[in-house]
Amino acid sequence: xxxxxxxxxxxxxxxxxxxxxxxxxxxxxxxxxxxxxxxxxxxxxxxxxxxxxxxxxxxxxxxxxxxxxxxxxxxxxxxxxxxxxxxxxxxxxxxxxxxxxxxxxxxxxxxxxxxxxxxxxxxxxxxxxxxxxxxxxxxxxxxxxxxxxxxxxxxxxxxxxxxxxxxxxxxxxxxxxxxxxxxxxxxxxxxxxxxxxxxxxxxxxxxxxxxxxxx
Amino acid sequence: xxxxxxxxxxxxxxxxxxxxxxxxxxxxxxxxxxxxxxxxxxxxxxxxxxxxxxxxxxxxxxxxxxxxxxxxxxxxxxxxxxxxxxxxxxxxxxxxxxxxxxxxxxxxxxxxxxxxxxxxxxxxxxxxxxxxxxxxxxxxxxxxxxxxxxxxxxxxxxxxxxxxxxxxxxxxxxxxxxxxxxxxxxxxxxxxxxxxxxxxxxxxxxxxxxxxxxxxxxxxxxxxxxxxxxxxxxxxxxxxxxxxxxxxxxxxxxxxxxxxxxxxxxxxxxxxxxxxxxxxxxxxxxxxxxxxxxxxxxxxxxxxxxxxxxxxxxxxxxxxxxxxxxxxxxxxxxxxxxxxxxxxxxxxxxxxxxxxxxxxxxxxxxxxxxxxxxxxxxxxxxxxxxxxxxxxxxxxxxxxxxxxxxxxxxxxxxxxxxxxxxxxxxxxxxxxxxxxxxxxxxxx
Numbered sequence: 001x002x003x004x005x006x007x008x009x010x011x012x013x014x015x016x017x018x019x020x021x022x023x024x025x026x027x028x029x030x031x032x033x034x035x036x037x038x039x040x041x042x043x044x045x046x047x048x049x050x051x052x053x054x055x056x057x058x059x060x061x062x063x064x065x066x067x068x069x070x071x072x073x074x075x076x077x078x079x080x081x082x083x084x085x086x087x088x089x090x091x092x093x094x095x096x097x098x099x100x101x102x103x104x105x106x107x108x109x110x111x112x113x114x115x116x117x118x119x120x121x122x123x124x125x126x127x128x129x130x131x132x133x134x135x136x137x138x139x140x141x142x143x144x145x146x147x148x149x150x151x152x153x154x155x156x157x158x159x160x161x162x163x164x165x166x167x168x169x170x171x172x173x174x175x176x177x178x179x180x181x182x183x184x185x186x187x188x189x190x191x192x193x194x195x196x197x198x199x200x201x202x203x204x205x206x207x208x209x210x211x212x213x214x215x
Numbered sequence: 216x217x218x219x220x221x222x223x224x225x226x227x228x229x230x231x232x233x234x235x236x237x238x239x240x241x242x243x244x245x246x247x248x249x250x251x252x253x254x255x256x257x258x259x260x261x262x263x264x265x266x267x268x269x270x271x272x273x274x275x276x277x278x279x280x281x282x283x284x285x286x287x288x289x290x291x292x293x294x295x296x297x298x299x300x301x302x303x304x305x306x307x308x309x310x311x312x313x314x315x316x317x318x319x320x321x322x323x324x325x326x327x328x329x330x331x332x333x334x335x336x337x338x339x340x341x342x343x344x345x346x347x348x349x350x351x352x353x354x355x356x357x358x359x360x361x362x363x364x365x366x367x368x369x370x371x372x373x374x375x376x377x378x379x380x381x382x383x384x385x386x387x388x389x390x391x392x393x394x395x396x397x398x399x400x401x402x403x404x405x406x407x408x409x410x411x412x413x414x415x416x417x418x419x420x421x422x423x424x425x426x427x428x429x430x431x432x433x434x435x436x437x438x439x440x441x442x443x444x445x446x447x448x449x450x451x452x453x454x455x456x457x458x459x460x461x462x463x464x465x466x467x468x469x470x471x472x473x474x475x476x477x478x479x480x481x482x483x484x485x486x487x488x489x490x491x492x493x494x495x496x497x498x499x500x501x502x503x504x505x506x507x508x509x510x511x512x513x514x515x516x517x518x519x520x521x522x523x524x525x526x527x528x529x530x531x532x533x534x535x536x537x538x539x540x541x542x543x544x545x546x547x548x549x550x551x552x553x554x555x556x557x558x559x560x561x562x563x564x565x566x567x568x569x570x571x572x573x574x575x576x577x578x579x580x581x582x583x584x585x586x587x588x589x590x591x592x593x594x595x596x597x598x599x600x601x602x603x604x605x606x607x608x609x610x611x612x613x614x615x616x617x618x619x620x621x622x623x624x625x626x627x628x629x630x631x632x633x634x635x636x637x638x639x640x641x642x643x644x645x646x647x648x649x650x651x652x653x654x655x656x657x658x659x
Contacts, residue, residue: 113344116309116417117358117407118334131348210348212391 004100006117006181014166016173021135021162024155025148025197032091032148033141039092040099041125050100058155065154073158083160084151091144098140101134135209142201149194153186154180163189227461256286256447257320264315266301272439273558276301277471278315283465285320285414286445292458292495293468294477301473303417307336307392319371319415334362336410336444337416342424343400345392351377351403352388358411380441381436398429402436409444418450422457434460435581443496457494459484459506460583469493480507485625487631501625510578513620514603515610518543523552523567530567531560543600544571549607577602580609582621587612 007014039057043049065086074084106129114124117154130137156164163186260283266276276298283289291299304310308329316325324332347353357367377384380402390402401421408416422430426469434457441448452458458465459480466477467489476488484500484507485618487493498505521530521539522545533542534557544553544567553571563570576590577600590599591614598613 002644109340109342110346112309113338113340114346116333116338116344118332118342118361119331119357122329123361132346162326181342212348212350212393 003181003184006178007185010185014163014185014189015160015184017163017166018193019155021149021152021164021190022193022197023160024080024083024087025145025152025193026149028087028091028152029141030144031084032088032121032144033095035088036092036095036140036144037099037130037137040103044100044103050104054093054097054100057096060089061093064099065151066157069154069160071156078159082158085161087148087152091148093144094140094147095137096140098136098143099133101128102136102140104164105136106132115204131210132213135213136204137215138201138209142198145197145201146194149197151192153190163193216229216568219268230628240516247347255445257415258285258318259415259447259449260316260318260321261284261302262316262318264305264312264317266298266305266310274313274471276305276312277473279472280472281466281474281477282450283447287292287350287463288448288450288461290450290452290458290465291468292452292455292465293472294470294495295453297468297470298449299453299468300419302468303449305420306415306449307333307338307417309333319626333359334411335413337411337413339401339404339408339418341422341423343392343396343404344632345400345403345407349391349393350388351390351392351395351569354392355407356404357407360410363468364411372410373546376410377403379409380406382406395430397425399434401425401429401433403435405440409440409446411429414447416446418448419452420451423452425453430457437461454483455497456503459503467495481628482632482635484601485628488636501621502585503587504624504628505621506583508584508620508624509580510582510584510587510601510612511580513584513612514616515612516616518611520545520608522549523547527560527567527610530555534560541596543574543608543611545608548605550605551602551608554596574600578612579603582615587615591617608610 036057039053043053068089069085072085076082076085110128110132111124114128119127128171151196152160152162153164153167155162155169165186166182166189167186170179170186173179173182224284225393242299245473259281261279261281264276264279265274265627266484269276279302281289291303301310305312308317308324312325313331316323318324319336325659345351346357349357355373356374357368373388374384382399382402387395387399387403392403395403404421405418408418413532421435422477425433438461450458450461452461462540465476465483467483467488470477475495476483476492478488481504483492484496484504487496487500496572519533519539519542521533524547530542530544534540534555540557542555543551546552551574553573555571557573558569558659576594578587578590579602587599591597591612598611600608601610603609
C-alpha cells in the first residue's frame with residue numbers, strides 16, 4: 001500500500017486526530033496567552049520579578065517534554081489533564097518573555113504623557129501600553145503555537161489526543177507495511193496544521209494591530 | 216541664484232502662515248460662538264516646593280517659591296539637570312513633591328486625586344507624546360472622553376482644536392501620527408493638551424525635537440494662540456532665546472531649581488541679577504533685545520510706490536519726482552514686486568518686465584526686529600519692505616530707523632532698570648527700618 005492509498009483509506013481517522021490535535025493546541029494557547037500576558041503585566045514593572053518570571057518559564061522549557069509528561073502521569077493521571085498542563089507550561093515562556101519585553105519597550109515618554117493627561121493606571125495599561133506592546137506579544141504567541149504543535153505529538157505517550165497517536169502507532173510497529181506511512185502522515189499533518197495556524201496569525205495580526213503602528 | 220530661491224520659499228512660507236492664521240482666527244471665532252467663552256488662565260502658587268529622592272542628601276528641587284499670575288506665560292530656563300523639568304512635573308504631580316504646597320486658582324491641589332488634577336491641567340511634552348496607535352482625532356479626544364463629554368460635543372471639539380492649531384480637520388482627522396511631520400505632530404500635541412479647555416497648560420520642552428525653522432513657526436503659533444486663549448502657561452526650555460521670545464516672565468533656574476532671577480525678559484536682558492544669569496543670557500544681550508520688539512512697534516517709513524497697471528508715463532514722473540531716486544513697483548494685488556531705479560527703465564528700453572531688481576525678501580509687521588535687521592543686512596541697498604497680512608505693501612524699514620529704534624529701546628530699558636533698582640533699594644530700606652523698630656519694640 002503506498003502513501004496515497006493509505007491516506008485515502010484512513011482519512012477519516014486522520015482528520016479526527018488532526019482536529020483533536022489542533023483543538024488541544026488552540027485551547028492550551030488560549031490559556032497560556034491569558035496566563036502569560038497576566039504574568040507579564042504583573043511583573044514587567046519590577047526588574048527582579050520580571051527576570052524571575054522569565055527564568056522560571058525558561059526552566060520549564062528545558063525539561064524534556066517526554067520527561068515532563070511522564071512525570072505528570074502519576075500526579076494527574078492519563079489522557080487530557082497531563083497534555084493540557086504540559087502544553088500550557090511550555091507555551092508560557094515566549095509569551096511571558098515577549099509580554100515583558102513589549103511592555104517595557106513602550107516609550108517612557110508616552111507613558112509619561114498618558115499619566116500627564118490624567119489616565120489612571122488601568123486605563124493607561126489597557127489603552128496605551130497593551131496596544132503598543134501587542135505586536136511583540138503576538139509574535140510570542142505565534143512562536144509558542146509552533147512549538148506546541150510539535151510538543152503536542154508527545155502527548156500521545158500519555159494517551160492524549162492528537163496526531164501523536166498516529167506517529168506513536170507507526171513507531172511501535174516499525175517493520176510492518178503501514179509503519180512508515182503512519183509516521184509520515186502524522187508528521188506531515190502536524191506541519192500542515194502549523195502552517196495553517198501561522199496563516200491564521202497573520203490574519204489576526206492584520207485585524208488586531210492598529211494601523212498606526214503596523215510595519 | 217540659490218539665495219533667491221531660498222528667499223522665495225521663505226516668502227511663500229510666510230504667505231502660508233498668514234493664510235493659516237486667517238483660517239484659525241475664523242475657526243476660533245466659530246468656536247467661541249459655539250461653546251461660549253473659553254476658560255482662561257488660573258493662577259499658580261508654589262510654596263516651598265521641595266523634592267528629595269531617597270538616598271540623595273541634596274534635594275533635587277529645593278524650596279521653590281513662586282507666584283504665577285493667571286493668563287501669563289512663565290518660562291523656566293536653566294542648564295540641564297537644574298530641576299526645571301522636575302519642578303514643572305510637580306505642578307501636575309507627575310512627580311510627587313516631598314514638601315511644600317501647590318495652589319491652583321487659590322485651591323490647594325497638593326493632596327487631591329492626581330488623576331483628577333491632571334485632567335484639569337494640559338500637558339504637552341517634547342516630541343509631542345502622541346499615541347502612535349491612535350488617529351489624530353482619537354488622540355485629541357482622549358481627555359474630553361475621560362471626563363465624560365457627549366460624543367457629539369467631542370466631535371465638534373476635535374474639529375475646533377485642529378482648526379485652532381492650523382491643521383485642516385478634513386485632511387488630518389483620520390491620520391496616524393507617523394504620517395505627520397514633526398511640526399504637525401507638535402501642533403496636535405498642543406491641541407490634545409488644550410482639548411478639555413484646561414485653565415493651565417504645562418509644556419515640557421515641547422519644541423525641543425523639531426528643526427529650527429519649524430520651531431520658530433511653532434513659537435509664533437503659540438504666541439498667537441495665547442493671544443486668543445489667555446491660558447496660564449508654564450513652559451520649560453533650555454534655550455534662552457526661546458524663553459525671551461515666549462515668556463511674559465522668565466525664571467532663570469540654577470542647580471536644585473533655585474531661582475536666580477524671576478522677571479520680565481527685558482529686565483533680565485538689561486539687568487541680570489548676577490554672574491550666573493548674565494552667563495546664561497550670554498553675549499549679545501542687545502541683539503537678543505531685538506527679539507522682543509516687533510516691526511509694528513517701530514517707525515515704518517513710506518516709500519513712493521507705483522503699480523504694474525500704472526501707465527509708463529506716470530511711473531517715469533514718480534521716479535523723477537521721488538527724492539530717493541527709486542520707487543517700489545507693486546503687483547496687481549498690491550504686493551511688493553520690484554525695486555525700480557532711475558536708470559533701470561532706460562536700460563530695459565521701457566519694458567517693465569525686464570526692468571528693476573526683484574524684491575526677494577519681505578518682513579511682516581509681526582516679525583521681530585532681529586528678522587528685520589537680518590533682512591536689512593542682506594539687502595544690497597539696506598532696506599526691507601514691510602508687508603501686511605495678505606502680503607500687501609505697508610511700508611519700508613531701513614538701517615537708520617532700526618538703529619534709532621534700538622537706541623531708544625536700550626535707553627528706555629536702562630531707565631526702567633535704574634528705577635526698578637531704586638524701588639528695590641527703597642523697599643529694602645523700609646523693611647530693615649521696620650525690623651529694627653520691631654526689634655526695638657520687643658526690647659521695650
